[in-house]
Amino acid sequence: MEDVLTELPPPSRFFLEELNNFTPPAPPVPSPFILLSNPTSKTPLQPSLFIIAISAPSLYLLHHVSPKTLIGTFILPEVPSSGNSVEPSLKDKSCNLYNISHGGKSVIVANFQYSVSSERSHAIAKTLIGQQIIPERVLILDSVQSRNFRGRISTDDTFAMKLETSVERKGIPLLKKLNYFPSGSVVEGLGAALLGRCQMKNIKATLCVSWPESGGSVTSIVKDLLLKDVLSDMEVKIDADGEAEGLKFGHTNHYLDSELYT
Amino acid sequence: MEFNLEAGKHLYDECSTLILPALSIGNVGQLAVDLLVASTKAERVGYLDDPNVVPCVGNDAYTPTPQGDLALPLEAYESPSSALTLIQQRSPVVKGMMIEFAKNLADFAVASGKKHIIILSSLDFGRWQTVDMSSGLQIYYLSNTNVDGSDEKCEKLGWKKMKEYDPNQKLWKYLSTLAEGNVTQDDTSPFEDDLGEEDYYPSLPFAAMFSCFKAKGLKVTCLLCYCSEGDNIPDAFHLAEAACNLAGLTPDTFKGSEGGWVIPFSWQSVYGPPPDMSLF
Numbered sequence: 001m002e003d004v005l006t007e008l009p010p011p012s013r014f015f016l017e018e019l020n021n022f023t024p025p026a027p028p029v030p031s032p033f034i035l036l037s038n039p040t041s042k043t044p045l046q047p048s049l050f051i052i053a054i055s056a057p058s059l060y061l062l063h064h065v066s067p068k069t070l071i072g073t074f075i076l077p078e079v080p081s082s083g084n085s086v087e088p089s090l091k092d093k094s095c096n097l098y099n100i101s102h103g104g105k106s107v108i109v110a111n112f113q114y115s116v117s118s119e120r121s122h123a124i125a126k127t128l129i130g131q132q133i134i135p136e137r138v139l140i141l142d143s144v145q146s147r148n149f150r151g152r153i154s155t156d157d158t159f160a161m162k163l164e165t166s167v168e169r170k171g172i173p174l175l176k177k178l179n180y181f182p183s184g185s186v187v188e189g190l191g192a193a194l195l196g197r198c199q200m201k202n203i204k205a206t207l208c209v210s211w212p213e214s215g216g217s218v219t220s221i222v223k224d225l226l227l228k229d230v231l232s233d234m235e236v237k238i239d240a241d242g243e244a245e246g247l248k249f250g251h252t253n254h255y256l257d258s259e260l261y262t
Numbered sequence: 263m264e265f266n267l268e269a270g271k272h273l274y275d276e277c278s279t280l281i282l283p284a285l286s287i288g289n290v291g292q293l294a295v296d297l298l299v300a301s302t303k304a305e306r307v308g309y310l311d312d313p314n315v316v317p318c319v320g321n322d323a324y325t326p327t328p329q330g331d332l333a334l335p336l337e338a339y340e341s342p343s344s345a346l347t348l349i350q351q352r353s354p355v356v357k358g359m360m361i362e363f364a365k366n367l368a369d370f371a372v373a374s375g376k377k378h379i380i381i382l383s384s385l386d387f388g389r390w391q392t393v394d395m396s397s398g399l400q401i402y403y404l405s406n407t408n409v410d411g412s413d414e415k416c417e418k419l420g421w422k423k424m425k426e427y428d429p430n431q432k433l434w435k436y437l438s439t440l441a442e443g444n445v446t447q448d449d450t451s452p453f454e455d456d457l458g459e460e461d462y463y464p465s466l467p468f469a470a471m472f473s474c475f476k477a478k479g480l481k482v483t484c485l486l487c488y489c490s491e492g493d494n495i496p497d498a499f500h501l502a503e504a505a506c507n508l509a510g511l512t513p514d515t516f517k518g519s520e521g522g523w524v525i526p527f528s529w530q531s532v533y534g535p536p537p538d539m540s541l542f
Contacts, residue, residue, distance in 0.1 A: 018354050019285060021437065021470040025358030118316045119356045125317070148318075150531035163319055164330055166269070180330040184531035186320040188353065193317035196334050200266045200311050207319065 026119070029078050032127045034097070036072035043132045047099075047108040050135035051230070052128070054112050054191055055210055057219040058141030061226060062109050063090050064239045068098040071108070074128065079114050102234045108133065112190065121193035129197050138198050138205035139174060139230060141222065142191030143213045150184045158217040160210040160225065163187070163195060168204040175206055175229050263312040263366035265338070265374070271307045274342045278377040279509055282349040282367070284468035288489045290384035291468075293498030293532075295350045298505065300324050300526040301516040304339035304348055312336060312366055314359035318352055323528035344511055347376065360467055361440050364474040368441075372478050379475045379482040380508060382501050383468035387490045389459075399497075401504045404468075404484040406476045413483065419507055424486060426463045433464035434473075441470075441477035483508060493533065499523065 017023045036043070053062045070088060074095040084092040093114040100107040116124060129138065144161070146153055162178040181187070187195075191207050198205030208225065210218050223238055267273075281298060283291025298304070315335045322331040335353040340346070355363045371379055385402070401421045405413035411427040428434060463469060468484050475482040485504045489497040502523075506513055518524035 014285065014287070014354065017357060019287075019467055020465045021360045021467065022433075022465055023358045023360075025356075121317050122313045122315075126313075162330075163321065163332060165332065169330055180328065181321050182531070183321040183323060183325075183328040184528040186318045186333075186352070188316065188318040190317075192319040195319050195332070196309075196311075196317055199332055199334060200264075200309055202269070 029120075032074065032076045032124050034072060034074055034127065034132045036097075036132075037070060041071070044134045045108060045132060046134050046136070047106045048136045049105075049107045049230070050129070050133060050138045051107060051109045052112065052138065052140045052191075052194055053109065054189075055141050055143040055222070056214040057210060057222040058226075059111050059113060060090065060219060061223050061238050062098075062111055063088070065098075065100065065109070065226075065231075065236050066239060067236065068100045068109065070096055071099045072097040074110060074112075074124075076114070076116065076120070076124065100231070100234055100236060102236075105234065107231070107234060108135070116190050118189045118193075121190045124190060125193035125197040129194065129203070130201050135203065137168075137174065138194065138203055140191045140194050140205065140207045142187065142189075142207060142209050144209045144211040145187060145189070146211075148186045148188060151182055153211065155212050157211060158215075158221060160208055160218075160221050162209070163207045165195065165199045165203065165205045167202055168206055171204065173206065174204075175208055175225060177229075178208065178225075181209060263310055263370055265308055265310055265370060267308040268306060271305070273307060273347075273374055274340050275375065276342055276345050277340045277347040278375065279345060279380065280347045280349065280371055280376040280378070281380045281382065281505055281509070282471075283351055284381050284383035284466070284471050284484075285351070285354060286384040286467065287386050288384050288491055288494035288497060290487065290489055290494050290497045290501055291382035292351060293494060294382045294502040294505065295348055296323065296526045296529070297498055297502040297523060298346070299339050299348050299350060300524040301502075301513065301518050301522065302341040302344045302346060302348075302511075303516075303524075304341035304344075304346065306337055307340050308338045309334050310336040310338060310349065310370065312363060314356050314363040314366070315351065316353040316356060320352070320528075324526050326527050328527065344509070346509060346511075347374070355467070361437075361470050361474070364467075364470040365441065367471065368474040368478045368480070371475065371480055377481060379480050380505055381468050381471050381475075381482065381484045382505060383466070383484060383486050384489045384494070384497060384501070385463075385466075385486050387488045389462055389488075399487065399500050401500070402486040402488075404472060404486070406472070406482050416483065416508070419504075421485075421504070424463070424484075426460060428460070431460055431464065433461050434469070437464050437469055437473040438477065441473040443477075495529070495532075 053059045095112045098109040161181045163181050195207040283295045320333040322328040323333050337350050339348045402424045403416040403421045404411045404424045407413040412423045513522035516522040
């Protein structure tokens with residue numbers, strides 16, 4: 001049971017320093033940037049679809065998609081890369097960029113294998129979309145944040161929902177069978193920043209939030225969405241057993257996720 | 263801060279009064295703006311993109327059967343029939359960036375031709391120094407009409423000027439100089455002495471916004487009510503009604519089912535789901 005004295009306030013309430021005009025700002029940090037494997041690549045890159053994986057199930061599945069080509073990485077300067085392996089690994093704290101091509105269609109995938117603060121999300125979204133990468137359509141795969149969900153939710157439930165930009169809603173949606181995220185609940189962080197950026201830039205985009213945050217059943221749902229709706233015409237396969245391995249991946253290990261261990 | 267106009271929409275010249283919330287205890291200003299947007303049937307005209315606001319997204323907060331229309335952190339609504347522009351803010355400001363954010367808002371207000379700014383905020387009931395049992399749900403105000411913060415129209419409406427406002431007090435003066443761009447926030451000289459009770463009010467977001475709008479030469483009125491954390495919906499009604507009085511509107515004309523007011527759809531779950539009755 002949480003300690004009522006020290007537990008975090010509910011998300012609609014403020015910490016005192018959030019309401020203080022004179023709280024000093026955080027020290028400035030260098031801007032994030034995209035590093036392409038081939039520096040002579042023609043930019044901006046203009047994929048027909050840009051998939052950004054944030055949730056554990058999507059990271060796991062897109063890591064196992066083939067065929068795909070590593071084309072670069074997204075660098076957040078404050079995230080140390082020490083301890084990352086030479087070949088892409090799910091254990092790395094990295095955000096690799098991959099290209100999947102088929103029949104003239106190009107899909108770029110970004111696998112965000114580190115967590116980012118909400119305060120940093122705006123800068124990341126601005127760098128990722130609309131500068132070196134100008135996609136026709138964006139799909140963001142994130143998780144429901146239970147602290148921001150105003151309905152009844154339990155780890156026994158498994159579902160996925162969506163939010164879309166106005167221009168995505170005007171046409172045939174990418175994810176046809178999902179219900180909309182209910183009014184009154186919100187999504188914050190990187191997924192929200194990315195969808196917001198797409199809305200302002202008039203880009204077709206969908207934010208798919210799944211629940212629970214990890215596990216075999218939710219991984220199966222996301223795998224289904226990827227193979228049947230998103231990548232159905234791309235001749236790809238996902239070399240992963242959604243039920244068994246997805247169950248193992250994504251559970252937070254507080255010790256191994258610490259920056260002390262590299 | 264960038265203003266992104268929605269496709270097919272434009273700003274109305276006649277909407278010269280801007281109402282917006284200041285982040286405060288109980289989110290009362292934000293709840294009041296929700297009520298005003300829903301009740302005036304204001305239409306969204308655009309989004310404000312500011313790096314100092316924490317990103318968030320959600321489904322439409324107002325329509326009874328939401329169809330997936332996105333809600334973003336900072337949105338501008340207009341109601342030409344009420345001559346009002348309303349800005350709703352749905353997420354916090356990045357720590358330490360409140361003054362920068364307030365300056366950006368003031369720049370937007372000037373660029374879009376606003377004449378009168380009404381800031382809605384609550385104050386912590388625990389800080390209420392003088393318990394006035396006759397005043398009930400008293401509305402307090404702060405205006406730049408007069409140097410001492412007073413305004414005749416607000417007095418006639420029965421409101422009390424916030425007596426803790428002293429333009430010569432060190433933090434109020436410091437805010438003014440920050441708002442005018444005459445000093446950077448690195449200057450720590452106002453904080454050399456221990457902070458006292460009188461330093462609480464100028465430290466609040468409404469004070470930063472008041473100072474920044476004032477620095478731009480705009481007429482600005484802050485409407486304030488004391489409250490505690492809890493069910494702050496009644497406080498929101500109270501503050502929204504005060505805003506209507508100042509703007510010359512009457513809630514009866516809104517034609518909603520709650521004394522004219524229209525309850526936003528998203529309020530159905532504002533305090534989470536109802537208790538699980540299967541326990542009983």
